[in-house]
Amino acid sequence: MASEEARRSVDSHHPTLSTPQSQDPEKSSENDAKVEKVEEETYPSGLKLLIIMAALLSAVFLVSLDRMIIATAIPKITDDFHSADDIGWYSTAFQLTACSFQLLYGKLYTTMNVKGVFLTSLAIFEIGSAICGAAPNSIAFIIGRAIAGTGTGGLVSGSMSLIVYTVPLHKRPMYQGFFGAISGVASAAGPLFGGIFTSKATWRWCFYINLPLGALVGMGVMFFLQVPKAPEMSLRDKLAQLDFYGTGLILPGVVCLVLGLEWGGTTYAWNNGRIIALFVISPLLLIAFGLVQGIKHDGVQSEANNEFLVFYIPVWLQAIRGLSAVQSGIQTLPMLLPMFGASLVGGILIRRIGYYTPFSILGDAVASVGAGFIYTLTADSSKSQYLGYQSIYGIGLGLSFMAPNIAAQTVLPKRDVPIGIGLIFFSQLIAPSILVPVAQTVLNTQLQKQLSGLPGLDKFSLADGGVTSIVDLSPSVRPQVIRGYAKALQHVFMVGLIVTCISIFGSLALEWKNTREQLNEKKKLADSNAPNEEVEAKLSISGGQEKH
Incomplete structure (x- = not known):
């Protein structure tokens, strides 16, 4: 009703922009073109637009590269620091802080100057990267990863928020397709760059490389992007708007959950008092977090993260096929390149058609089919099978990659877009933080079960040593270990299949706008x-x- 009254009011002042019912198709098309032309005049264009988009895309590239480049560097890092027990925290520290500060950044982008918040998060990310590169021991490295993750929280949501001030709404799907594509390129290049830096120079360059690239991103945003002034309110009012309570609850809540999952059944028995305490405290904190968010009335529907299998396909390739870290990175290109292409094509089609929900539903459905095929992989699977299954999964991920972000920018008022995007990336980042430890626990438990009957094999040291320890086994026992590892990984892939299927329900809940x-x-x-x-x-x- 309100929208109809608004249309009548507009028509009385602007007869040339009357509703489609009162126009013939030719005039309607003309008016659509006029609307687009008028709107585009308020956004940057030409070289200025190119520089801004290059800076924002580079920020996404940095974050995606940093997440994947560490995979091939971890063995050398643990050799230098003698810290095999800390491997899980090299990823978890980064993911935890990245997701825990997402909602706080969403508020910061709505109450503070958006350019200043973005540049501050970039500086935090750069400081964390510098600490990782110069770290003298494992503890310092973990601290650096946590600091870098804190900055990442602002870079990811910030890049998507700043595009609101860069291109008009009807063109954003295409440009956000570029974001998905560049993320796919970085994910594919990460393991390769990590292997090259580690073998040809030093693993520390995996993190030093962020410093010059980050400086270029900062200059592009600082000197070329123009944004509106921050809302007029006192510092006290701005601080009152920030979600300190939510961050203070979600961070320790997830830490307790991850610690319980990582320690349970390995470091301590499941019925140990420490594990029980962690599993009691964690849900209490997470429930309190949910209540706080409910009271604050913050929310936007978002699908679950369905990129879980990306983390464990390289493990399968190294353990079952005996590939090196760099080779396994190359073998994941059949997944990452279709994801790149599908994201780009999806963005272009959404721009032409206008509807984003069908692509999200289709993408999750295709990804679920691919995840189902991946679940069937065994030690005897052919190369065409594991490459083809990855391609199906990658196409699905690419099609659904940007739909939630486009939804937030379409259904929310511009001032609330950063909060919506922050919530979306929170849900997408918290999933790996929880699911990777879950998968590792499943893998270790299944390895102990599958390999329990093999004589002369220390199954606990194999689980702790990881996939590289398989090549050191005697030829008489290695085939049985590989088959046992393949069966254990099938249980991990089942977790990924379930998560991917669940994400369909999130897509079905999206509005058809x-x-x-x-x-x-x-x-x-x-x-x-x-x-x-x-x-x-x-x-x-x-x-x-x-x-x-």
Whole structure:
């Protein structure tokens, strides 16, 4: 009703932009073109747009590269630090801080100057990378990873938030397809770069490389991106808007959960008092976090993270096929390159069609089929099987990659977009933080079960030593170990299959909204000379009426 009144008001002031019902198709197309032309005049173009997009894409590239490059460097890092027991924390420390600060960054981007918040998070990421590169021991390295993860939280959501001020809504799907594509390229290049740096120079360059690239990102954003001023409010009011309580609850809650999953059944028995205490404290903190978020009325629907299998396919390739870290990185290209292409094509199609929900549903369905095929992999699977299954899975991931972000930018008022994007990336980052320790526990437990009957084999040291220890086994026992490892990994792939299937429900919950129609509605309401608050309110109401 509100949206209809707004249309009448607009039509009375701007007859040339009347509703489609009162126009023939030719005039409607002309007006659509006029709307797009007027809107584009308020955004950067030409060389300025190119530099800004290059900076934002480079930020996404840095984060994606940093997440994947460490995989091939870990063996050498543990050799230098004599810290095999800390391997899990090299990834977990990064993921935990990255997801725990997402919601806080979402608030920061709505209350503070968005450019300043982005540059601050970039500086934090750079400091963390420098500490990792110069770390004298494992503890310092873990601290560096945690600091880098804290900065990552602002870079990921910040890049998606700043695009709101860079390109108009109807073009964002295509540009966000570029984000998905560059993330795929970085994920593919990460293991290769890590192997090259580790073997040809030093693993420390896996982190030093972030410093010059980050400096270029900072200069591009600082000198070329123009953003509106921060909301006029006192510092006290701004601090009151920030989600300190939520961050203070989610971080220790997830840490307790991860510690319980990592220690349970390995360092301590499952019925040990420490493990029981961790599993009691963790849900209490997470429930409190949920209550705090419910009271604050912050929320946007988001699908679950379904990139879980990306972490364990290289493990399968190294353990079962006997590939090196660099070779396994090359063998994952059939997954990452289709993900790159599907993300790019999906972004272009969403821009042309306007609807993003079908691509999210289709992508999750295809990824689920691929995950199901991956679950069937055994020690006897052929090369065409494990490469082909990865391709199906990668296509699905690419198609659904950007839909939640486009949804947030379409259904939310511009001022709330950073919060919505922050919540989306929170859900996408917290999943690996929890699921990777779960998978590692499943893998270790199944290894002990599968290899228990083999004489002269220390199954506990094999689980702790990882996949590289298989090549050191005697030829008489190695084939049985490989088969046992393959069966254990099938249980891990089952976890990934379940998570990927669950993500379909998140896609089904997305609103069926058209980005092009939303653009026209926003322009009409703005032309009615209504205050910004009224425009945003009417858009929100009309958005709710279009939900299916």
